[in-house]
Amino acid sequence: MSKKKRKLPALNASSMADISFLLLTFFLLVSSMDTDSGLARRLPPPPQDEDHQQTVDVQRRNLLVVLVNSKDETMVTSQVETEWYQNENELLGKGSKVSLKDKVKEFVLNTNNNPLLPELMEEDFGAPIGTVPVTGDHVISLQNDATTSYKTYISVQNELVKAYNELRQEAARKYFNMDYENLTEDQKNQINKLYPQRISEAEPKNFMGGN
């Protein structure tokens, strides 16, 4: 009898699960797993000498100029043609106009070796791509007005990136018979070398009534 009294009474731990579930739900709700995401870009290094701003000479045929003005209209001009987009729907090709994305793809590919589009150069990209002609020197110059809205600027940027992503996806299907996202790091680098993003963001100028 006395022996039994000295024994520690067992702690009732049945509510422990409830308490820990409560804590768990609290942290589940509080923890913000939201990772930031966005369009990655690389800025050019600052000019070494303020007075001698280096200018890179680009042949006119290698240049696709995308202008966004103060009224958020977009103009895309190559040596072949010039197209105006009044609003975002036209930019996406929802109207009767060819979308900016397709314009960019046509410009980067230059499948028909048009002398007014960027010059094609044979280059070796390693197996299994081999030596293929690419427009290695093309440049897409994105210029904006000081009063262009950030929203439009981003949607234009987005279209440019989308064009490259689609080209890369097509190349991945063609050469590796796989989706781009399933490729290994090395294979991705190969494809990226095939279609490097050559977007230049110029300093803003005043176009059409911007102040």
Next chain:
Amino acid sequence: MPELNTSSMPDLVFAILFFFMVTTTMRSEELMVRLKLPTATEIQKLEKKSLVTYINIGPAMDPKYGTGTQMQLNDKFAQVEDIQDYIAQEKSSLNEADQQLMTVSIKADEDTRMRYISDVKQALRKAYALKISYSARKSEN
């Protein structure tokens, strides 16, 4: 019917609990500008959070600071000229190998004028923070 032994249940739950406690990062900075991020489809996730520096741009939440575009670095409003010091300070807090990998995430309100963004971009160039990301929300089409 044999009863299920649930005595290991608290241990399991505690294990999950500790996982969440360790991974969760309490939001340390309070947003002082109104941000409605633009939408985009081709966005990429920013990989390592510790390498990302944020610049928030938008109209101030508190009307006493005016209605114009303001920039928030850490917990206070700043001018474009302050960016270089801010970047240098953030850079020095990283170890040398990671300094090149530092990414600056520009979180700007979609109604911001490009003039402001361009000024910020020029300042970032001068500060040699060349890896940037235009923060955006995922949109459907």
